[in-house]
Amino acid sequence: MAKQICARSRAAFTAQSVQATALASDPDGIASARFKVGSGAWVDAVVSAGTWSAPLVLAVGVNTITFEATDANASPRSHQATSTVTYSAPDNVAPTISIDSPSNGATIIGSAGTRITVSGQVTDNAGGSGIADVKVNDTEAIFDSTGAFSAQVTLVTGPNTITISAVDSAGNAKTAVVSVQVIVVDPTSGGNVIVLSDDFQEIELRLRQRGIG
Numbered sequence: 001m002a003k004q005i006c007a008r009s010r011a012a013f014t015a016q017s018v019q020a021t022a023l024a025s026d027p028d029g030i031a032s033a034r035f036k037v038g039s040g041a042w043v044d045a046v047v048s049a050g051t052w053s054a055p056l057v058l059a060v061g062v063n064t065i066t067f068e069a070t071d072a073n074a075s076p077r078s079h080q081a082t083s084t085v086t087y088s089a090p091d092n093v094a095p096t097i098s099i100d101s102p103s104n105g106a107t108i109i110g111s112a113g114t115r116i117t118v119s120g121q122v123t124d125n126a127g128g129s130g131i132a133d134v135k136v137n138d139t140e141a142i143f144d145s146t147g148a149f150s151a152q153v154t155l156v157t158g159p160n161t162i163t164i165s166a167v168d169s170a171g172n173a174k175t176a177v178v179s180v181q182v183i184v185v186d187p188t189s190g191g192n193v194i195v196l197s198d199d200f201q202e203i204e205l206r207l208r209q210r211g212i213g
Contacts, residue, residue, distance in 0.1 A: 016087060020045075021053040024069035024079075031072040037063050058087035091170035093125040095147075099164060099178050106180045112157045114182055119150040122166040122174075129169035136164050155182045 020035045022045070033045040033052040038059065045052040045067075056065065063085050070078040099120040108114060118136045122143060134141040134149045141151035141164075153162060160182060165175045 016058050016089070018056055018058060019053055020056045020065055020067070021051050022067040022069075022081070023051060024067075026069075026071040026073075029072040031070050031076060033067065033069040035068075036066050042068070058085070060087055060089050062086050091125070091129040091168060091172065093128060094172040094174040095125075095128075095131055095166040095168050096123045097121070097164055097166055097174055097176040098123075099176060102162075102178060102180050104178045104180075108155065108180055108182050109184075110155065110182050111184050112155075112182070114155045115152050116155060116180075117150055117152050118162055118164065118178075119148070120164065122147045122149055124168050129172075131166060132169045133167045134164070137162055155180070157182050157184050 022033070022035070024030045024033060030047070030052075033047070034042045035045055035054045035056055036042045037056050043054045043056060045054040047053075052067070052069070065083045065085060066080055067082070068078050068080045070076050097120060099118070101119050102108070102116060108116065118141075122131050122134055124131055124147075131143065131147055134143045134151075136149075136151035137153050139151050139153060141149040143149035149164075158181065160180050162178050162180065163175055164178075165173060167173045
């Protein structure tokens with residue numbers, strides 16, 4: 001019967017396919033050895049310089065690896081050793097971004113230099129590495145553990161494109177874009193005329209009491 005078995009392993013793996021190795025000794029010698037993962041099929045091991053090895057495929061999460069060695073006695077006996085390892089699947093999925101404010105295509109009455117708050121939600125995939133960084137037009141945004149973010153940006157007169165970027169801890173990146181337009185009130189009109197500057201064309205929009213017409 002095998003007198004000594006030592007299974008070599010690491011506590012955690014990020015690769016699903018691994019090479020399992022183990023040592024086994026017996027006064028009668030070791031005739032054969034094999035490995036299995038959980039309740040899966042046995043995989044015959046090969047020996048080299050006293051070390052038994054076999055390729056194994058792990059499942060996501062905790063895996064119990066069993067090594068079994070059989071001695072070379074006339075009445076062969078087998079002995080087992082187990083090791084527990086964890087496989088974490090690599091995070092290859094980029095975060096998702098949803099923008100709460102401003103809405104795409106929104107019109108903002110203001111002036112050059114108007115500042116607004118951009119807010120929304122960034123979410124990493126289930127079991128992902130977590131959100132590492134959020135930026136709004138290259139400005140670092142504040143975000144909490146739920147992924148809610150906000151940042152202030154400065155706008156120019158006319159059309160503005162706001163770009164939100166999110167990166168998770170695995171380096172996966174995602175961007176989202178929202179467009180807004182800044183309309184300037186002409187101070188000489190007493191608040192009744194709006195001048196919209198777009199591609200060097202000025203359009204006067206006269207205000208009614210209850211809206212723009």
